[in-house]
Structures are given as structure tokens and as C-alpha cells.
Amino acid sequence: MKHDSIIKWGIIGLGSIAHKFASDLLTVNNAELYAVASRTQEKADTFAKKYKAIKAYDSYNALAKDSEVDAVYIATPHVYHKENAMLCLRNGIAVLCEKPFAMNYSEVHEMIDCAKANNVLLMEALWTYFLPHYNYVLDLIKNETFGKVTQLEADFGFRQEFDESSRVINKSLGGGSLLDIGIYPIFVALTTLGQPIDIEAQATFFENEVDSSCSIIFKYKNGAKAYLKSTLLEETPTEAIFHCEKAIITINSKFHQPTTVSIISNGKEDIKDFGYTTIGYNYEVIHFNNLLRQGKIQSDVMSFSFSNKLIKTLDKVRLIIGLEY
Numbered sequence: 318m319k320h321d322s323i324i325k326w327g328i329i330g331l332g333s334i335a336h337k338f339a340s341d342l343l344t345v346n347n348a349e350l351y352a353v354a355s356r357t358q359e360k361a362d363t364f365a366k367k368y369k370a371i372k373a374y375d376s377y378n379a380l381a382k383d384s385e386v387d388a389v390y391i392a393t394p395h396v397y398h399k400e401n402a403m404l405c406l407r408n409g410i411a412v413l414c415e416k417p418f419a420m421n422y423s424e425v426h427e428m429i430d431c432a433k434a435n436n437v438l439l440m441e442a443l444w445t446y447f448l449p450h451y452n453y454v455l456d457l458i459k460n461e462t463f464g465k466v467t468q469l470e471a472d473f474g475f476r477q478e479f480d481e482s483s484r485v486i487n488k489s490l491g492g493g494s495l496l497d498i499g500i501y502p503i504f505v506a507l508t509t510l511g512q513p514i515d516i517e518a519q520a521t522f523f524e525n526e527v528d529s530s531c532s533i534i535f536k537y538k539n540g541a542k543a544y545l546k547s548t549l550l551e552e553t554p555t556e557a558i559f560h561c562e563k564a565i566i567t568i569n570s571k572f573h574q575p576t577t578v579s580i581i582s583n584g585k586e587d588i589k590d591f592g593y594t595t596i597g598y599n600y601e602v603i604h605f606n607n608l609l610r611q612g613k614i615q616s617d618v619m620s621f622s623f624s625n626k627l628i629k630t631l632d633k634v635r636l637i638i639g640l641e642y
């Protein structure tokens with residue numbers, strides 16, 4: 318693929334996140350929304366018309382068979398990620414798959430093996446990793462600009478009434494707070510402090526046995542601790558606060574999406590604004606397009622090894638709290 322060729326994107330699963338992704342995709346140069354696929358033709362047609370996609374399919378399989386498609390964004394519920402990703406990979410289509418990459422390590426392992434066997438690009442769509450404010454904070458922490466991190470607090474919460482028709486609650490769709498939003502605080506801890514030596518976790522559950530909230534403590538060799546929380550029971554600030562030796566760095570609400578960063582040091586507060594103009598999904602698309610043009614099968618940022626680390630950590634927390642699917 319040439320460095321300036323137009324990348325033809327497809328989207329599978331036309332729910333709420335697919336709309337946000339499509340609107341940001343339209344802002345990316347040398348890329349177009351070429352095809353969309355839904356389980357119903359009417360939904361596909363309406364979506365295609367709204368975002369000017371050329372093809373609208375009534376099955377995911379039909380999109381995967383379209384040899385014009387270069388890359389697919391998978392936006393179905395977690396339980397279908399593996400099946401949908403492998404369908405595309407086997408048809409030679411590069412895959413950007415929503416988080417969590419799959420339901421457990423064994424599924425992620427199969428997806429990665431499939432990408433390698435077919436020599437096709439595969440990446441987990443953890444968009445936060447590509448946002449400028451997050452990379453700014455990663456650099457401050459990596460370079461120890463304000464010394465070492467001694468404590469991290471990261472939360473993600475909103476109130477979701479118990480309703481099994483909701484993807485976020487329905488157990489057969491992989492519902493629960495940990496996999497849907499708890500993944501973000503865990504992502505923050507793993508990308509800044511690394512792998513913990515010990516994990517403590519406690520959860521509350523809805524009547525269908527998915528977790529309504531999950532509180533986690535990561536303990537590190539140097540004594541640092543990360544207090545992480547996800548909840549579907551209440552609105553929480555959704556901030557990431559790094560207590561460093563010489564400053565407090567806060568990724569303001571909501572830390573996982575375009576936002577500002579505050580640094581309190583020497584009694585003064587400095588607020589950095591990153592001048593975002595989109596919802597924020599364009600950054601992961603630009604990274605993915607570059608990988609595709611370079612013929613890579615994995616990202617150097619959201620690598621296979623990092624996705625493995627993330628899903629293994631989620632598996633471990635699930636084991637501690639007793640959350641089974």
C-alpha cells in the first residue's frame with residue numbers, strides 16, 4: 318500500500334460507538350468510510366447515508382468478503398470481538414477492534430495467532446493511548462520530570478439502571494463495570510507504573526451476577542500503590558491523579574477522552590489545554606493507517622504484548638472477584 322493511498326475503511330456493528338468513530342474517521346486525510354455492516358439492511362443504509370459510506374451490508378460476513386475493504390473497525394459487544402476480528406483477518410482485512418480486545422486471554426491469543434498466520438494488521442482500539450494529553454503525561458512520568466509516582470488514583474463511573482437489554486449490563490454480551498470501563502483505570506496503571514507485584518480487588522454485583530462496581534489496588538515493588546475503581550452505580554469524577562515526589566499531576570475529567578491536564582507544583586497550578594477539535598478517535602485511526610501503509614501486523618504502541626498484559630490483568634482481577642462469563 319502506497320504512503321498516500323486512500324485507505325478504505327469498513328465498520329462492523331453500528332451502535333453508539335460506531336457513530337462517534339465514523340464522525341472522527343471523516344476528519345482523517347487519505348482515508349474514507351467505504352463500507353458498513355449491520356445485522357439489518359435498514360440500519361446499514363441509514364448509517365451509510367449519514368456518513369457517506371459507499372456500501373451498506375446486512376451481514377458482517379458480506380463486508381468481510383468485499384475485497385475493496387482495507388481496514389475494519391469492530392464495534393460489536395465484547396463477546397463477539399474474537400469471532401468478528403478473525404472473520405476479517407482470514408479475509409485479509411486489517412482489524413482495529415474495540416476494547417476489551419476479547420473476553421479473556423485465550424481468545425486474545427487466538428486472535429493474535431490468526432493475525433500472524435494471515436500476515437494481517439491487528440490492533441486493540443484503546444484510543445486513550447493515542448491522545449496527545451495522555452502522551453504528554455506518559456512523557457512526564459517516564460522522564461520523572463516531577464520525580465517518581467508514589468500513588469495513583471484512577472476511577473471511571475456512571476449510573477446505569479439495572480436493565481438486561483443494555484449491553485453494559487447483559488451478561489451474555491459481556492456486561493459489567495470491569496470489562497467495560499474498569500479497563501481504563503487498569504490501562505493507566507499498566508502504562509505508567511507497569512506490572513504490579515500484587516493485586517487486591519473487591520466487587521459488588523447486580524442480580525444477574527455481573528459486577529456493578531470493582532475496586533482494585535495494585536501494589537508495586539518500590540512501595541507505590543494504584544487505587545483503581547469502576548462503577549455502574551454512581552457518577553464518579555473519572556480522573557487520573559498521579560501523586561509524584563514533586564507534584565500532583567491530574568488528568569482531568571474524563572481522563573480517557575480529550576481533556577486537560579493540571580499540574581500542581583511548588584504551590585502553583587498549571588493547566589494544559591490540548592486544543593482538541595474532534596471526539597478523539599481520529600488519533601488511533603491515523604496511527605493505524607500508518608502501520609497499514611508500512612505493512613506492519615502490530616502496533617509498536619498498542620502492541621500484542623501490551624494487549625496480552627492488559628487482558629491477563631483483567632483475567633486476574635476477575636479471578637479475585639469471582640466474575641465468570
Ligand SMILES: NC(=O)c1ccc[n+]([C@@H]2O[C@H](COP(=O)([O-])OP(=O)(O)OC[C@H]3O[C@@H](n4cnc5c(N)ncnc54)[C@H](OP(=O)(O)O)[C@@H]3O)[C@@H](O)[C@H]2O)c1
Binds near residue numbers: 357394490497
Ligand atoms: N473506545 C470507546 O470509547 C468505547 C466507547 C463505548 C464502547 N466501546 C466498546 O465498543 C463496543 C460496542 O459498544 P457500544 O456502546 O457501541 O454498544 P452498542 O451501542 O450496544 O452497539 C453494539 C452493536 O453491536 C452489534 N451487535 C451484534 N450482535 C449484537 C447483539 N447480540 N446484541 C447487541 N448488539 C449486537 C449491533 O450492531 P448492528 O445492529 O448494526 O449489527 C449493535 O448496535 C464494546 O465492546 C465497548 O466496550 C468503546
